[in-house]
Amino acid sequence: EVQLVESGGGLVQPGGSLRLSCAASGFTFSDHYMDWVRQAPGKGLEWVGRIRNKANSYSTEFAASVKGRFTISGDDSKNSLYLQMNSLKTEDTAVYFCARLYAAAGTHRHDYWGQGTLVTVSS
């Protein structure tokens, strides 16, 4: 059974840093692209960024709103995904979800999601 479990959320002051983790199980982690998606309180879903798989050199993509402040990494030996968030702003307050991307010719989708972890940026 595929499972994704996020951790690391909490309260942080503006300008601070936080690292989120996503522990994956039930599939070969190194084969898949992984994304982070966030949802501000009462708002819609916003894609944050992606890390490609080992075959694609773990390259990354980011939304403009977080580019230069957030980085994504993975540890295949631990089946874990990370989101390092620096220079946090109040508008980064959200529930952060990790999601597995299923990618094949002509089709992409986020087929599995974690339960989310809440990040609150406030003084």
Place this chain on the structure above:
Amino acid sequence: DIQLTQSPSFLSASVGDRVTITCRASQGIRSYLAWYQQKPGKAPKLLIYTASTLQSGVPSRFSGSESGTEFTLTISSLQPEDFASYYCQQLYNYPITFGQGTRLEIK
């Protein structure tokens, strides 16, 4: 960026009703569109991918279609567990974008 305009934003309906939610893309996305259901405090759940393919385990009352840059999610006969929020998503290019959501409530 590709904009997804989802309508309506809010929908009130009764059990047994047929409902349709529309998602219009600002440019072509070659069927790289997915639909998700989200209940309060929960993660999104994949319903439909590649515009019209039903995800395994999702009831057949859910269906998706496309016509050019317009995509629709249809629920043929609403069940009590279907009252939730629904989002479309394009995965054609970066940045990945979502529609603003449709909140489906019981009339």
